[in-house]
Amino acid sequence: MAVLDQLVSGISIPDRSGIVERLEEALADYYGVRHAVLTCTGTAALHSMYAACRLGAGDEVIVPAYTFFATVTPLFQLGALPVLADCNADGNLDVEDVARRITSRTAAIVVTHMWGMPADVRALRSLADRHHLLLLEDGSHAHGAQVGGQKVGTFGRAAAFSLNGPKPLSAGEGGYVLTDDDDVYYRVLLHGQYNNRCRNELPRDHPLYRYSVTGMGLKFRIHPLAAAVAFDQLGHLDEYLDGRERIAAMMRERLTDVPGIAVPKVATGTKPSWYGFILQYRRESLSNLPIERFYEAVKVEGCHVVDRPVSTCPLNTLPLFQDPARYIRHTQTVYRIIRATSRTLKPFITTRSSCQSGIGMRMCTWSNSTFERSARSLTTTVSCYDPTDG
Numbered sequence: 090m091a092v093l094d095q096l097v098s099g100i101s102i103p104d105r106s107g108i109v110e111r112l113e114e115a116l117a118d119y120y121g122v123r124h125a126v127l128t129c130t131g132t133a134a135l136h137s138m139y140a141a142c143r144l145g146a147g148d149e150v151i152v153p154a155y156t157f158f159a160t161v162t163p164l165f166q167l168g169a170l171p172v173l174a175d176c177n178a179d180g181n182l183d184v185e186d187v188a189r190r191i192t193s194r195t196a197a198i199v200v201t202h203m204w205g206m207p208a209d210v211r212a213l214r215s216l217a218d219r220h221h222l223l224l225l226e227d228g229s230h231a232h233g234a235q236v237g238g239q240k241v242g243t244f245g246r247a248a249a250f251s252l253n254g255p256k257p258l259s260a261g262e263g264g265y266v267l268t269d270d271d272d273v274y275y276r277v278l279l280h281g282q283y284n285n286r287c288r289n290e291l292p293r294d295h296p297l298y299r300y301s302v303t304g305m306g307l308k309f310r311i312h313p314l315a316a317a318v319a320f321d322q323l324g325h326l327d328e329y330l331d332g333r334e335r336i337a338a339m340m341r342e343r344l345t346d347v348p349g350i351a352v353p354k355v356a357t358g359t360k361p362s363w364y365g366f367i368l369q370y371r372r373e374s375l376s377n378l379p380i381e382r383f384y385e386a387v388k389v390e391g392c393h394v395v396d397r398p399v400s401t402c403p404l405n406t407l408p409l410f411q412d413p414a415r416y417i418r419h420t421q422t423v424y425r426i427i428r429a430t431s432r433t434l435k436p437f438i439t440t441r442s443s444c445q446s447g448i449g450m451r452m453c454t455w456s457n458s459t460f461e462r463s464a465r466s467l468t469t470t471v472s473c474y475d476p477t478d479g
């Protein structure tokens with residue numbers, strides 16, 4: 090209904106009005122933050138957030154070695170240097186490894202909450218504070234997930250989220266940035282929301298107000314129909330998350346004693362969004378059966394959805410991260426920066442076997458008739474990892 094209404098009322102919104110304003114206000118309210126800015130994708134949200142936090146040439150940014158690559162790739166566009174830190178078996182940053190990678194050039198730590206399982210974000214926050222670093226979040230898997238009653242996406246200077254496809258909150262395609270910091274907000278607008286929004290929302294005395302017409306030259310606005318889809322979903326998000334929680338509890342209970350797999354552990358006080366249900370594959374309890382054979386067997390047994398994610402993997406295995414200079418040559422300046430990046434990356438791309446194995450497998454889709462009305466939002470995918478593989 091919201092989408093049909095939007096078709097009638099307008100399919101291009103150049104300023105902060107209509108469905109864009111309503112969704113941004115609803116998001117700010119949901120998270121309890123001062124500002125939410127919608128973007129066309131999560132990648133654009135991350136790009137805007139990094140630019141708005143003034144990350145650029147010479148800045149080292151500690152990122153998870155295991156994530157969907159777009160957590161990190163916008164940093165290449167800004168000439169910043171991603172430093173890959175190791176991840177724990179749940180796919181989230183290993184705080185001790187992050188601490189080891191801090192240097193005098195480190196400007197920020199980026200934390201993800203993989204498959205909806207919140208990272209140890211409080212420990213990362215105090216680490217960042219101790220070293221005067223920015224903490225930034227990529228909450229793309231974890232809309233509504235919480236740590237100690239606080240929603241992920243509110244622990245750092247800013248957070249970026251994807252609203253793509255099967256995410257816990259979806260617009261089809263879209264994203265958003267959250268921040269309490271006015272200057273970050275203005276710079277997010279300048280980065281990807283040029284003209285009307287900048288002219289209307291930046292204070293006249295902001296040092297960059299004179300760039301309001303052009304912004305920084307990029308247009309990352311969300312499509313109003315996508316905003317209408319997400320607005321409708323946001324009203325049901327907590328209900329969807331409760332449904333996922335019930336499914337996850339059922340899966341934990343039924344899979345606990347199944348040989349060959351270990352169910353996810355949820356830290357006390359932590360509320361995942363269950364974007365995926367991560368299982369550790371234990372091949373030693375299945376006579377060392379390789380994960381590929383296990384994967385085939387699971388398919389034969391009739392799991393509805395079997396997936397082995399390719400793009401969400403240890404980033405050091407991707408050609409772009411092995412040799413960024415070969416692919417990113419926009420200007421001589423960027424080229425030089427990236428050449429430095431590629432040299433400097435090499436010592437940092439060592440990852441432990443738990444991370445390197447990252448052979449993920451979204452195995453099953455579980456749904457329950459009670460939840461059929463919103464089956465897309467309530468399906469839970471299972472990811473399975475072999476910590477000894479690779």
Ligand SMILES: Cc1ncc(COP(=O)(O)O)c(C=O)c1O
Nearest residue numbers: 130131132157159160229251253
């Ligand atoms: C962790 C993470 N970050 C960022 C993104 C990028 O979001 P989008 O596809 O909306 O650009 C994704 C998308 O799947 C993701 O999983």
